[in-house]
Amino acid sequence: LIREPSGNDPQVLRLLVEYYTALQFPNFERAQIYARELEAFAARDTKVKFELAKFYVAWSTAVKMKRDLDPLKELQRWQKYKELADLAIKLLKDVSQRTHEWHFLMAQSCYNKWDYVPALRHIEKAIEGRPHSAGPYQRFRSEILKKKAQFGRAAYAGA
Secondary structure (H helix, E strand, O other): HHHHHHHHHHHHHHHHHHHHOOOOOHHHHHHHHHHHHHHHHHHOOOOHHHHHHHHHHHHHHHHHHHOOOOOHHHHHHHHHHHHHHHHHHHHHHHHOOOHHHHHHHHHHHHHHHHOOHHHHHHHHHHHHHHHEEEEOHHHHHHHHHHHHHHHHHOOOOOO
């Protein structure tokens, strides 16, 4: 009800995206409706791009965490979370400010695409940018190293 009177104000759209992803059981499909409308503002505002990238990383990670016993649905799930990670990477590349959070989101996106070499490179930069409280980043770094050792995937050239 608030969206129409606001004239699809970007702040309202951002809050709606955040609301639907912060629920106990996130509704990413519903949030995507508002995210798509918000994308019109992303061309002019890097903060909006960053927020959209966070949304796509969260959605990608949520899809990645689910499993399906049907092999065909499992392949579709893989494709979905990799596509969402690609969207996040595309948005992040247009954000010029390279903060520790930016590098963490890029690392998570690369990790979700099974591109462990650039994921490791980005998490290292995130740790450098936040050395005093890098515990969660270091745990994620350990996970990346495990997957890299297990699968030895080649680097993603674009990250």
